[in-house]
Amino acid sequence: MTDRGIEVGVFLALMTLVVLVGFGAARWRRPADPYDIEEWSVGGRAFGNWTIWFLLGGSMYSAYTFIAVPALTYGVGAIGWFAVPFAIVTTPLTFYFTTRAWSVARRHGFLTHSEFATARFGSPGLGALVAITGILATIPYVAVQLISLQAVLRTIGFGGEWPLLAAVTLVSVCTFRSGLRAPALLSVVKDVLLGWMLLTAVLMVAMYGGWGSTFRIAAHRFATSPNPADGLLLPDTGHLGFLTLVIGSALAIFAYPHALVGMLAAKDRDTVRRNAAALPVYCMALAVMAMLGFFALAQGVTPADGDLNTVVPRMIHEYFPAWSAGIAYAALSIAALIPAAVMSIAAANTFTRSLYRTYLRPGASPAAEAWTSRWTSLFVKFGAAALILAVDPAFSVDLQLIGGVLILQTIPAVFLGLLTGWFHRAALTAGLLSGLTVGLVMMWDIPKLDATGRVVADHFGGSSWPLGDGRTIYVGVVALAVNLLVTVALTLLLRAVGSAGGRDRTRPDDYLADAGDPYLKRLDELIDGLPTAAERRERVG
């Protein structure tokens, strides 16, 4: 059997296992009604420490990260390293903010940021705006996962459109059937395979001269490249762009719908908090992956068709033993499909809760909600697949960058809102709209350059705004600053003229609520008249 044959054989065997697990997941700790929206989309809010840890790793540390980050360090060096500090910064923030988000969501039965914004600031319109921004930002994010998957499939020899469509169909059916249980179980499989892949990679580096020679040769290659901005260290003019990108990306994590879904599935506050403490392990895995970009550069791995996303898959093919390469390809493919599944669930919930239930069919039954979410999740995944198959894939990458800037504009409502309900709903809406406008206008104005600095397109050439002296700044952070200025100034103004904001339906206690609190259930009945998850389950059963 040839090396390629073994690679493909191992890969296909593992992917078959994945499909079986994905289908079987619906039976895992089977609830009375797996298609209640709480069961389908957040696993009945009953996942424990380990499940949550794997699920978060599965949904946040995606194939796009594992393929695009090493591609960046391979291409430009230190600047690509931004993903590592960004990931680390999110962990202490998760410990504090996500715990509050979990409590208030548990208390009110929220599944999405947009519902929270509606309740906190008493404004369905603001919630809808947050929801639309979230969905627009998520679809290209799903698309870039599929691009990573395509890069892997192409390296193995499954080029073209059909393998990708087959993979998307399989994962869609698994999600449709099993909801969040499918990605949760698959995350365990993925982490085992990914752990194996990282171990192989570290051994591989040791066998080919170790990190010392890897970095020496990489430094030499950067020194002889025509691009002045690349290198093992940041250039003096690079710090502002680097730091604003780190901060902007870290904050965006708390606004993306998919990042919340995994945490809401936790069974209690302590599960969320313990997980935050364990999440830096993933940051280190990401850091090792990022350093592999330097290894690929030092060894002279060349991308296929100039597509940097193929650097990691090709390095695996050239330097891993064949069967290990098969495992690594399976790990990367699952790492693309899990976030695609979680993101589509998150976007679907956002649509169902903040647009469908608010505007299209108020008073929709839980069954109707679940039905809408399940079908919307299919729409999101196939929409993303259509985006890369019908349109130029490079377009999805641009859209994902734009999406990152857009989602950042919901931070005042959904992230700062966890701390304070001081903002006026009209001010938040105006701030969000001005942030979106500033972000889009700035990105529209950035010309796209190729590697030699030649202008290849006039508009949407990235999210780094040049300041003229060689320094750049991340557009998202500038737009967010404008957004916050408008929000604060208008809130002060509106309060000064005596305009009352919307009614805050949350109470300070809500942000500290925990599973098993006796008042949790009682308050549900008293204030909202909403049935609790347990009651709903009884009613169905």
Next chain:
Amino acid sequence: MAPPARPRSRHWQWLLLIPTAAPLLTPFANRIEPTLLGVPFFFWYQFACALLATVVITVVYLATRGERP
């Protein structure tokens, strides 16, 4: 927004500022030497930050466990 009387253990949460700020000190970490196992300082510094984050979050978790105002 804060409830009037918070137990003292809530102050432990201020410790979280350390692992939040540490990874952002890249302008000071932007150097090759000292290397660790051949890895330049700029890169292994972030590994150290990840470890620091785990330690600090665990300490805060243990110190505030079971405490809710």
